[in-house]
Amino acid sequence: MGFADQRFNVNLSILFTELPLLERPAAAAAAGFAAVELWWPWTGTPTPGRLELDALRGAIEDAGVRLTGLNFYAGQLPGPDRGALSIPGEESERFRANIDVAAGFARSLGCTALNALYGNRVDGVDPAEQDALALENLVLAARAADRIGATLLVEALNKPESPRYPLVSAPAAVDVVDRVNEATGLGNARFLMDLYHLSMNGEDLRSVIERYASRTGHVQIADNPGRGAPGTGSLPLEELLDQLRKAGYEGWVGLEYKPGDEPSSDAFEWLPREAR
Template sequence: MGFAEQRFTVNLSILFTELPLLERPAAAAEAGFTAVELWWPWVDSPAPARSELDALKRAIEDAGVRLTGLNFYAGRLPGPDRGALSVPGEESARFRANVEAATGFAGSLGCRALNALYGNRVDGVDPAEQDALALENLVLAARAADRIGAILLIETLNAPESPRYPLVSAPAGVAVVDKVNEATGLGNARFLMDLYHLSMNGEDLPSVIERYAAKTGHVQIADNPGRGAPGTGSLPLEDLLDRLREAGYDGWAGLEYKPGDRPSAESFDWLPR
């Protein structure tokens, strides 16, 4: 088994960022990829103009790549924001305004996975109030995703880099998945297993895979330390992906790593051709 048997999708919000957004799908295709994923590209606009959506759709279609994953609006990424849906006031309102725009765009390209980042804790606000707001907004997102035949992904981050983000363990993320599924009855909420974030939290990755592979809807990878390409750190990523396949996961693995001090196209030398 190994990397050669895995289907990889490249995240165009962290790789190929040296290029304008509309040039990235073609660059990914030129590098040999058939699938891409994205954070919400318009960090200041949860509902951009139709012309902007159409231009990105054409760029993806013209490149001949498939959109396999899309984040809902999550504020400014990369940066201090870690989602919006649990943040009272303007940010959660922006998330709700984004739900139809994001699902409509994803549906137009046959994308069947939408990722909802939970959001940071806010000073002076009861965490229980934020959790109630989060569940309300996640139910809204799950129902919208279901209308296009998509799954809703819940992602855990890591405490060292995101100390105000409450979902910093696999059990915490899966607990939210279960709450959403219970509230909607749809069963389309899934865990996003990001092996980099989980390793930063010090979790036992083989154990996480054994326990939660059946509830996992998408996987993302980067090496640790450094969040670089496989082989730049010490994570046994090839072995971990083998374990996921043996546990029944047959989906994509998203490359969500930093290319380092080189063009993104040169950061795939670890990948069997």
């Protein structure tokens, strides 16, 4: 086994960002990839107009790639925000306004994975209040995902880069997954296993895979240190992905790394073209 046995997609919110958004799907296709994923691309609004939605949908369809993952609205990414659904007031309302828009866009492209970032802790607000709001909003998101036959993903980030984000371990994220599934009865909430974030938290990645591979709905990778392409750091990513496959994970692996100083089109030399 090895990299050639995985199904990779390209995250167009961190790779090919030297290009305008509408040119990125075609660039990914030209690099040999058949699938892409996205953070919510309209950071300024959870409810973009039909022309903007249609333009991105058309760019993806014209490129001949498949959209396999989409984030719900999460504020300014990249930037200081880490989600919106647990933040009382305007941000939570913006998340709710986005739910059906994001689900509808995903459905129009056959996308079956929707990622809901939890949101930072807020000064002066009881964490228990934020957690109750988060569960309420995640239930709404899970039901919307279920209506389009999609999985709701819950992701752990890392404490060094996201010190106010409360889900900074695999067990913390899986606990939220369990609470959402218990509340909805749908069973469509799953863990998003980002090996870079988990490694930044100092977790034993082999143990995480052993414990949670069966609970995982999506995997993302970047090397560490540096959040670069596989081979630029010290993570044994090929071995870890082999362990995931042997544990029964057969889903997509999102390439969510920084290309460095080179063009994104040159950041895939580690992966033979026939394996993309």
